[in-house]
Amino acid sequence: MRALRAAFAATTALCAATAANATDLEVTHWWTSGGEAAAVAELAKAFDATGNQWVDGAIAGSGGTARPIMISRITGGDPMGATQFNHGRQAEELVEAGLMRDLTDIAEEGNWKEVIHPSTLLDSCTLDGRIYCVPINIHSQQWLWLNNKVFEDNGLEVPTSWDEFAAAAPKLEEAGIIPLAMGQQPWQTTLAFQVLLTALAGPEAYTKVFGEKDADLAGSEEMAKVFQAAATAREMSKDSNVQGWNDATTMVITGKAAGQIMGDWAQGEFQVADLVAGEDYTCLPGLGVNEVIMTGGDAFYFPKVDDPEITEAQGELARVMLAPETQVAFNLKKGSLPVRGDVDLNAANDCMKKGLDILAQGNVIQSPDQLMSADSLTQVNDLFVEFFNTPSMTAEEAQKKFTELVADAD
């Protein structure tokens, strides 16, 4: 122990000698899986290169686990230097309470308004014209993942859209294959519904319902189609008996199931299983109907601190996070898309390129986190969990309840 301490002391001393203004900056985040950690390492490397020191405070599990810790630290008067947070509505109160640092100066200096693409990302960091967070990547949810081999083995064409997929379902079932794999966790069913909504009713309808809380639209004939499709999806996934999203993805990989609606992070699972995008598996953004991408993602906030050295280091980190080199290195590891339109991603695979194309065309929608409060979203989650697990609940009933929720949402 003592030797170890001495070694630490020596290293610290060495660091201090090389960089006169080295500051330790504690950064909390919930990126703990293999690919995520590798991505964070890129951030840390870039930050350490500025002469400062990244002190890692990783806590797995976003909602219930990491959030109370971060809030306690901030309200306990002993904040970390920087913290990951779901941007959008969730951090609003912390900003309003004056606990977060205003980054507007740094943003203007770095011309963030120009370089960040799509610009909605920066909007969700903005409150009353001031900027409070750094968006760092884009994750999209609108993907249908299909196992090509399953379709070929059963004499079917690999579908190119949701309708074709739904049409193929009876044949797959006959062959003893579960058409649609779905995990039982609440957010997964909501995700599936949102994706169906965006794909079948169109991005405008999605924004109206979730953004403007248009209850009339939520109760319309147009939306009834979406609820029917959700009922079909429920039927297609009735034999899917797993909890986690990755367990569901594994069913697709092993051919027990034919497809899954899931975010771009599912790709990591296919890669680990050595499957090649376009050959072994197919990805259909927007279910092959409306090719759009949701621009949710991750962002970093910087709590207000008194120590000028830490404030300095915070600014440094904010700049580093948006530097083009960091963006490329980070997002390749993370499997997400960069927030800058002006960087070059040659190493990206087939599915990632599809995503980049859609992004370049500007077919983007905002994530529900940006549009609706966490409270209302949870109520929507609860509804769809109930719907997907209660075969006796009709599409009409679900739509009625959904309309009520939308009317009350904030």
Place this chain on the structure above:
Amino acid sequence: MDAATRPFRWHRNFSAKVAAIPMIITAMVVFVGGTVWTVVYSFTNSKLLPREKFVGLDQYERLWGSSKWLISLENLAIYGVFSLIFALVIGFLLAALLDQKIRFEDTFRTILLYPFALSFIVTGLAWQWILNPDFGIQHIVRSMGWESFTFDPLYNPDIVIYGVLIAGLWHETGLIMCLMLAGLRGIDEDIWKASRIDGIPMWKTYLFIVIPMMRGIFITAIVLIASGIIKVYDLIVAQTGGGPGISSEVPAKYVYDAMFLSQNLGQGFAASTMMLLTVVIIVVPWAYLEFGGKRQ
């Protein structure tokens, strides 16, 4: 030390009072203070941070209008009753067996107790696998030739809470057993001798003499189990995540989800106020009877 010198009557209990200071502070400042705080903020619409924006009974109206909350209560009742009964009965029977001057007592006791050392998260995960119809017990029995065998408690909304119960009991009975064993070890040897001389059968000695003597231990065990039941959360999250659907939700999970997932602190405080109120209604009459000042 002062008490040893036979002090005057008015500060006879001086040492005891000094010794109880940490308890008094904990009870008054932390528990009473924290509870009052919680109740006050349950009348606000606090979201991410506690704020004094009072909204009357809104949070309670929403709480009782939520089907998730009602299902939570029902599950808690089922889980609570069975968990309490089985843990006490199984725990006592195992302790009685271990108290028979058996060989390998250490080994058996450790085997029965080890689940308690593991976190709920992993208990839930391990049992989730064992009860999974596709590769757990059902799969094994079917592959042995009994094709129609069905055992999928975690995937059937009607019985999912019993699936959780299996794991919960597996985790906690060992500790109850240890507690009972400690109680049995505290029973005077003469009791056994006397009852043997009187020719009372062993089961009767246990039922009518030993168990009444272990009243304190039973009360401790009941409080231990009951407080664990009220707080059950991790196990549900790891094993079922509240599913299928919302069929295995519990009140503690409702509170946590409201506070930290929905970021609706007010709603979480309202739900925990209801939980506390229930506890107070049950515990206070009991405490009154129990400590009604009959001893000493």
Place this chain on the structure above:
Amino acid sequence: MTKAPHLMKNSLGYAAEPEANDGDVTLRPAESPFQQVRLEEGPAGRKPRPFLSRRNIIVYGTLIFVSLYYLLPLYVMIVTSLKGMPEIRVGNIFAPPLEITFQPWVKAWSEACTGLNCDGLSRGFFNSVQILVPSVILSIIIASVNGYALANWRFKGSETFFAILIVGAFIPYQVMLYPIVIMLREIGLYGSLTGLVIVHTIFGMPILTLLFRNYFASVPQELFKAARVDGAGFWRIYFQIMVPMSLPIFVVAMILQVTGIWNDFLFGVVYTKPDLYPMTVQLNNIVNSTQGVKEYNVNMAATILTGLVPLTVYFISGKLFVRGIAAGAVKG
């Protein structure tokens, strides 16, 4: 064969003779030969029987059957922790590993990453010990003294405070999270080890106090009164009569606290800083990652490794449980 169980008990009985009583004339434990006689008789005082008696078949049969049920999940965990990921994906959870690999264990202990720090569970081990030892000791001391005061030295209002404490046992921890942040901030202990130790002591207090109070209350009053007549005071009776007589209940308290504090995650992260984070932070990060590939084998290995400390305590405490028999002799 028939003698063996008694011999075993005997040897343990000797080893476990209470020493804390030495020097107190009225309370000296029974002399060893006497004790031997008592132990020979057993609690139910049965005559020695052949090993394969009906009673033994029932007792051991039940215990072995129950043990198998209890061991099943452990078996699944161990088997899983020795498999590679491809085997887990396709395989049967009960099947023994085709190829045994210790890689998951190595990974869990020293390679699994928590964000940037890829040194597995080993990273938080010493922090956990540093949190565990003072928290367990302080909480047991305070709670046992509380229980003793409540059982034998009641004062006005003591039962009211106790009732409040018991209700406190039912409050979900998360509800108290923010109020305690505020309290610790106000007394300037937020983020420190001392603060965390206090929090553990507070949340352990209700159950432990109840445990000790009810156990001490079952101690025959005559003993207590005799000691009072001899002029012994609060602390002397506590240390010389109560503590030595209550070893099994101290063991239960220790089991409760060691397990609870060692497995605690929430308080450890909410009330301290990263340089004090306990091992469960790494365990949580290994087991609880929301995205990415779940490595079940590493999860299982990490869990078993984390459980080893409480398990070791359980093994060692076994001796003290047997000592409880010797303590029983004192009461006669």
